[in-house]
Amino acid sequence: MSGREGAIRLRTPVEEDHAGLVGVVDEWWGRHMQASLPRLWLQHFAGTSVMAERDGSASAVGFAIGFVSQDRPAEAYLHLVGVSPSHRRRGIGRALVDRWISQAHERGARHATTIAWPGDPAALAFLRAVGFRVDDGPGTRPLYGTPSRTDWNREGDDQVVLHRDC
Numbered sequence: 001m002s003g004r005e006g007a008i009r010l011r012t013p014v015e016e017d018h019a020g021l022v023g024v025v026d027e028w029w030g031r032h033m034q035a036s037l038p039r040l041w042l043q044h045f046a047g048t049s050v051m052a053e054r055d056g057s058a059s060a061v062g063f064a065i066g067f068v069s070q071d072r073p074a075e076a077y078l079h080l081v082g083v084s085p086s087h088r089r090r091g092i093g094r095a096l097v098d099r100w101i102s103q104a105h106e107r108g109a110r111h112a113t114t115i116a117w118p119g120d121p122a123a124l125a126f127l128r129a130v131g132f133r134v135d136d137g138p139g140t141r142p143l144y145g146t147p148s149r150t151d152w153n154r155e156g157d158d159q160v161v162l163h164r165d166c
């Protein structure tokens with residue numbers, strides 16, 4: 001993959017990448033996200049995560065963080081995927097998810113799950129474009145036009161649950 005500033009490199013992150021990533025998530029998401037990226041993700045799930053950076057630069061232009069479930073070894077969970085606003089729509093998000101999925105497959109996962117807020121059409125369009133399907137099974141109800149599950153993480157928290165094969 002190459003961008004205007006040179007090639008984009010994918011690599012496995014390490015714990016030392018945490019400060020750089022937590023420092024950009026609020027800007028990349030446009031809302032408070034730091035609480036969703038505590039250091040433990042880079043301590044315990046770096047091997048099932050992916051970072052994108054420009055060749056010759058130490059700063060990230062994207063990342064995908066997730067894990068293969070200990071309790072459900074055939075399942076992987078994609079916690080966060082984000083790309084710098086100045087590098088979007090160039091295929092970096094897709095490349096991150098593709099790599100993340102193949103790493104999860106190598107570790108034995110055969111299904112992947114993620115969630116997104118029903119009022120975030122860009123995130124939903126992206127996740128669908130990279131192969132996730134919206135769970136529209138029993139118990140879902142349409143919110144902003146997308147089948148959603150209510151009270152997912154707490155009362156009043158609505159989420160779209162999405163799945164794809166690994």
Ligand SMILES: CC(C)(COP(=O)(O)OP(=O)(O)OC[C@H]1O[C@@H](n2cnc3c(N)ncnc32)[C@H](O)[C@@H]1OP(=O)(O)O)[C@@H](O)C(=O)NCCC(=O)NCCS
Pocket residue numbers: 028029079080081082083084087088089090091092093094095116121122123125126127129130
């Ligand atoms: C969502 C996000 C990761 C996409 O990253 P990206 O590098 O721009 O994505 P890609 O260039 O690989 O896009 C792949 C496809 O997804 C779809 N897509 C991506 N961004 C989209 C958007 N804003 N609106 C509609 N569709 C979009 C398109 O089909 C795109 O293919 P195309 O560019 O050929 O049309 C990025 O916009 C982002 O970081 N957003 C904030 C964080 C977020 O919402 N993360 C997802 C939920 S955790």
